[in-house]
Structure formats: C-alpha cells, structure tokens
Amino acid sequence: MTRIKVGLVQQxxxxxxxxxxEKSIEGIRKCAADGAQLVVLQELHTGIYxxxxxxxxxxxxxxxxxxxxxEAFSKVAKECNIVLVTSLFERRAAGIYHNTAVVFxxxxxxxxxxxxxxxxxxxxxxxxxYFTPGDLGxxxxxxxxxxxxxxxxxxxxxxxxxxxxSLAGAELLIYPTAIGWESTDPEDEKIRQHNAWETxxxxxxxxxxxxxISVNRVGHEAxxxxxxxxxxxxxxxxxxxxxxxxxxxxxxxxxENKVVEIDLQRSEAVRRIWPFLRDRRxxxxxxxxxxxxx
Numbered sequence: 001m002t003r004i005k006v007g008l009v010q011q012x013x014x015x016x017x018x019x020x021x022e023k024s025i026e027g028i029r030k031c032a033a034d035g036a037q038l039v040v041l042q043e044l045h046t047g048i049y050x051x052x053x054x055x056x057x058x059x060x061x062x063x064x065x066x067x068x069x070x071e072a073f074s075k076v077a078k079e080c081n082i083v084l085v086t087s088l089f090e091r092r093a094a095g096i097y098h099n100t101a102v103v104f105x106x107x108x109x110x111x112x113x114x115x116x117x118x119x120x121x122x123x124x125x126x127x128x129x130y131f132t133p134g135d136l137g138x139x140x141x142x143x144x145x146x147x148x149x150x151x152x153x154x155x156x157x158x159x160x161x162x163x164x165x166s167l168a169g170a171e172l173l174i175y176p177t178a179i180g181w182e183s184t185d186p187e188d189e190k191i192r193q194h195n196a197w198e199t200x201x202x203x204x205x206x207x208x209x210x211x212x213i214s215v216n217r218v219g220h221e222a223x224x225x226x227x228x229x230x231x232x233x234x235x236x237x238x239x240x241x242x243x244x245x246x247x248x249x250x251x252x253x254x255x256e257n258k259v260v261e262i263d264l265q266r267s268e269a270v271r272r273i274w275p276f277l278r279d280r281r282x283x284x285x286x287x288x289x290x291x292x293x294x
Contacts, residue, residue: 002265004145007031007039007082008248010237010256012219013048017061020046021069023255024086025076030257032080038145040085042217042237043153043178044099047089049217049233053225054129062091065113070102078108083143085150087176090115092132099131101150101176103141112141116152117161124182124228127154138164146171146264149210153177156197156214160288162204166277171264173204177216177237183229194234202244209242209271211262218255242270 009027013020024045031039044050046069050058063069069088077084083106090100099116115134119127138161140147149170155161156175165173179197181190205212218235237250239260248260271277287293 001037001145003261003263005035005037005259005261006213006239007034007036008213008215008237008239008250008256008258008260009039009041009045010215010218010235010250010254010258011042011045012255013045013217013221015048017047021072025072027255027257028076028080028082028084031259032082034257034259036082036259038083038085038143038148039080040174040213040215041087041176042215043087043176044089045087045176045217049178049221049231050089051127051130052124052221052223052228052231054126055225058130059091059097062089062097064092065090065100065102066110070104070110073102074104074108074110077104077106081106083111083145083148085148085174085176087152089130096132097130098134099127099152100134101152103143103148103150106144111143112139114139114141114150114152116155118154118158120154124223124231138168140165140168140170149173151175153179156201156204159204159207162208166208166210170210171267173208173210173212175201175212175214177214178233179216180231180233182231190234194236198236198238201238202240202246205240205242206244206274207276209267209274209276211242211247211264211267212238212240214238214240216250218251218253242267243274 084104090098117134121128149165222230
C-alpha cells in the first residue's frame with residue numbers, strides 16, 4: 001500500500017467499563033465510515049487511568065488475552081473491515097500483569113500484541129506497581145496495511161525503542177498514550193512538558209524516516225485517594241511525517257474521531273536523501289548496552 005487512511009480515536013474515560021468500550025466502538029465505526037483502513041485507540045481505553053493510586057483492588061480490572069475485550073474489539077474490526085490497534089490491561093497469571101497493545105486484522109483475528117517495555121513510576125503514574133515489563137521485544141506486527149511498530153506511552157521517550165522497531169522493518173510507529181498534567185504544575189511547566197512529549201516523538205519520525213501516530217486520552221480524571229487533584233489528560237493526539245512535519249494535531253480538550261491520510265512512499269523518499277540507517281556507526285555503539293558510562 002502506498003497511501004493509507006488512519007483513524008485516531010481520542011476519548012474521555014470514566015469508571016463505567018461498558019460505556020468506555022461502547023464509546024471506543026462508536027469512534028471506530030465513525031472512522032471506518034470516513035474511510036479509515038487502520039484505527040488506533042488510546043492507552044487503556046476500557047477504563048479510568050487507575051495508575052494514579054497504588055490500590056490492589058485495581059488488579060480486578062485486568063483480563064486475559066483472549067478475553068471479553070478482545071472478543072468485543074475483534075467483532076468490530078471484522079464488522080468495519082479495518083486493522084485495529086487496542087490497549088488493554090492484561091492478566092497473564094496471578095501476580096503477572098502487563099500493559100498490552102493488541103492488534104486485530106480485518107477479519108477479526110489477533111495479528112499480534114506488544115507488551116509495554118518501559119514502565120514509569122512517577123507521582124500519579126505508579127505503573128511499576130501494576131505492570132510487569134514486557135517480554136515480547138521490539139517486533140513489528142505484520143498486518144494487511146503494513147508492518148506496525150506498536151509501542152506504548154512511556155516507550156515514546158526512548159529513541160532505542162523506535163530505532164529497534166525501525167531496524168526490524170516497521171513501516172509506521174504507533175503510540176497509544178495516556179499522559180497529562182498533574183494539577184499542581186504551573187502553566188509554564190505544563191507547556192514545557194507537552195512540547196517535550198511532542199518534540200521527542202517527532203524526533204523519532206525524523207531519525208527513522210517514518211510516520212508517527214500518537215493517540216492520547218483527554219479530559220480530567222479524579223484521584224479517588226484525594227492525595228492529588230487528579231490528572232488533566234492533554235489530548236493533542238497527532239500524526240507526524242517522516243521529516244517530523246505535523247500532519248494533524250487534535251484538540252487539547254475535546255473528544256475526536258479523526259481520519260488522516262498518509263503517504264507511505266514518503267518514507268522511501270526521505271530515507272534516500274537522509275540515509276540515517278546507512279550511516280549508523282554500528283561498530284561504535286557497544287556502550288549503549290551499559291546503564292551509564294563511568
């Protein structure tokens with residue numbers, strides 16, 4: 001395929017799982033009706049962002065893969081004849097849980113999955129309490145619309161992850177995401193944080209000559225422990241081209257179901273004039289395997 005229409009579903013989530021799933025499905029159907037061949041959902045879209053608090057009861061939200069959510073999203077992928085990227089809280093075994101992206105093919109089968117590799121532990125983002133680091137590596141998922149380099153949220157800060165997906169043949173870099181502002185941050189700090197988040201991902205597009213699709217949740221979610229005032233997820237899902245150019249930028253406040261057409265041939269053209277993969281000094285990178293160089 002040389003051109004592809006990608007649907008981005010940016011939504012607000014609440015504590016009602018059924019409502020969240022139905023909203024996601026409505027967004028998928030809307031994007032498919034607008035011609036999308038690939039639809040990407042945000043991180044952990046079936047529920048609240050429960051990682052604001054360390055609470056053992058939240059593990060009850062996890063489910064097996066395959067399971068109820070994969071069944072529901074398999075059906076809508078087949079109904080709409082689309083490739084679909086979802087993001088689920090996976091229960092692998094007692095005490096082993098993952099933040100897992102599941103990709104469905106147009107016929108509803110599971111094309112593959114990716115378990116989040118980099119796990120944060122910051123105020124209001126206590127993910128290390130919930131998620132075991134992924135063990136599936138940085139392997140693109142083969143689909144009828146191309147090889148998808150699916151990563152998840154905190155992975156987006158790491159150039160190594162994007163590079164390894166690229167070296168393994170990914171044709172797109174895709175980031176389901178849940179990121180926002182903690183309520184006590186001053187306005188200038190909020191602006192810096194958002195700009196850094198967008199800039200680093202656009203940098204991955206440039207460094208690898210690939211389109212980047214980043215889909216974020218939006219709206220306020222309360223901290224039920226009342227330790228903080230909750231998170232205001234900043235939305236602003238976007239698509240960047242292989243030279244980092246912004247092709248689409250969503251609202252910072254509103255839910256959106258948007259279809260964006262991208263030209264996959266741009267990657268070939270850009271890599272011919274900026275052959276970064278050719279010029280890598282792979283003979284000099286051994287120290288990248290060290291935590292720090294003393």
